[in-house]
Amino acid sequence: MSNVKGSLYIVATPIGHLADISLRAIDVLKNVDLIAAEDTRNSKKLLNEYSIQTKMTAYHEHNEDKKSATLLEKLSDGSSIALISDAGTPLINDPGYSLVQKAHAMDIKVVPIPGACALITALSSSGLATARFSFEGFLPRTSSARRTALEVYLKDSKTLVFYESSHRIVATLEDIQAVFEPTRKMAIARELTKTFETIVSGSVVDVVGQAQADKNMQRGEFVVLVEGVQKKGNKSAELSDASINTLKVLLQECSLKTAVKLAVDLTGEPKKALYSLALTLTGK
Numbered sequence: 075m076s077n078v079k080g081s082l083y084i085v086a087t088p089i090g091h092l093a094d095i096s097l098r099a100i101d102v103l104k105n106v107d108l109i110a111a112e113d114t115r116n117s118k119k120l121l122n123e124y125s126i127q128t129k130m131t132a133y134h135e136h137n138e139d140k141k142s143a144t145l146l147e148k149l150s151d152g153s154s155i156a157l158i159s160d161a162g163t164p165l166i167n168d169p170g171y172s173l174v175q176k177a178h179a180m181d182i183k184v185v186p187i188p189g190a191c192a193l194i195t196a197l198s199s200s201g202l203a204t205a206r207f208s209f210e211g212f213l214p215r216t217s218s219a220r221r222t223a224l225e226v227y228l229k230d231s232k233t234l235v236f237y238e239s240s241h242r243i244v245a246t247l248e249d250i251q252a253v254f255e256p257t258r259k260m261a262i263a264r265e266l267t268k269t270f271e272t273i274v275s276g277s278v279v280d281v282v283g284q285a286q287a288d289k290n291m292q293r294g295e296f297v298v299l300v301e302g303v304q305k306k307g308n309k310s311a312e313l314s315d316a317s318i319n320t321l322k323v324l325l326q327e328c329s330l331k332t333a334v335k336l337a338v339d340l341t342g343e344p345k346k347a348l349y350s351l352a353l354t355l356t357g358k
């Protein structure tokens with residue numbers, strides 16, 4: 075038995091495209107003593123692809139507590155272990171919380187090896203605001219519970235990010251349409267990094283309509299995103315990006331009054347909204 079504790083590596087693996095794995099992740103997976111995988115048969119494909127011969131053991135939601143104890147014992151004895159899930163970043167709607175929490179409590183070093191994660195991949199390509207967002211995982215399974223949950227988010231100003239499976243995508247989208255205003259922006263990111271990757275962004279009424287009309291849009295794995303509520307009185311939220319840029323350029327060349335007047339003429343946007351944004355941009 076060694077006195078030096080081993081390290082626990084939290085290794086992100088691809089969410090579809092097998093090339094989306096870091097050089098460091100491959101190196102760690104090749105060199106640890108053991109890989110704890112959510113589904114060893116599923117992960118075998120990835121390991122074969124990169125000629126990784128490290129021994130695997132199953133670590134999933136049904137044996138999480140018991141298996142954590144065994145893995146922590148091995149780590150205490152000096153073994154290094156990598157935790158991987160079926161896809162993406164472990165612990166993000168995947169097993170591992172119990173293991174990482176206990177590892178910290180036992181002073182075992184936890185080393186993150188970052189990589190793909192469906193929520194970040196979807197958010198960054200959704201066209202929705204990214205500065206503040208709230209990841210909510212899977213919504214409840216029944217429609218009534220789902221609508222109740224969605225109503226709680228109605229006043230949230232952060233971009234909302236949900237995971238959804240093909241079984242419930244249509245029902246979930248219908249509930250989103252029932253709860254949120256039709257003009258609220260939203261996005262669906264489907265089959266990210268895979269052959270049939272589709273990212274649709276627009277108003278709730280448009281996006282849900284497109285998904286309802288196209289059976290292909292109802293297959294695969296999904297991230298569903300809904301824009302946060304826009305603050306009342308934040309008139310500039312109504313302006314398009316192009317109009318905002320036009321106003322910015324004009325403000326560099328003209329007085330505030332002239333810039334707003336020209337911007338109204340050029341963009342056709344409401345004077346109130348442009349004036350309010352001009353005040354914000356010039357700090358008045």
Ligand code: SAM
Nearest residue numbers: 089162163167191192237238265266295296297
């Ligand atoms: N740990 C994973 C991660 O880092 O994203 C998430 C695991 S969670 C059990 C599986 C869910 O993630 C799917 O039902 C889907 O909502 C989302 N997901 C995973 N891969 C995806 C992909 N390629 N495209 C869209 N959504 C995906």
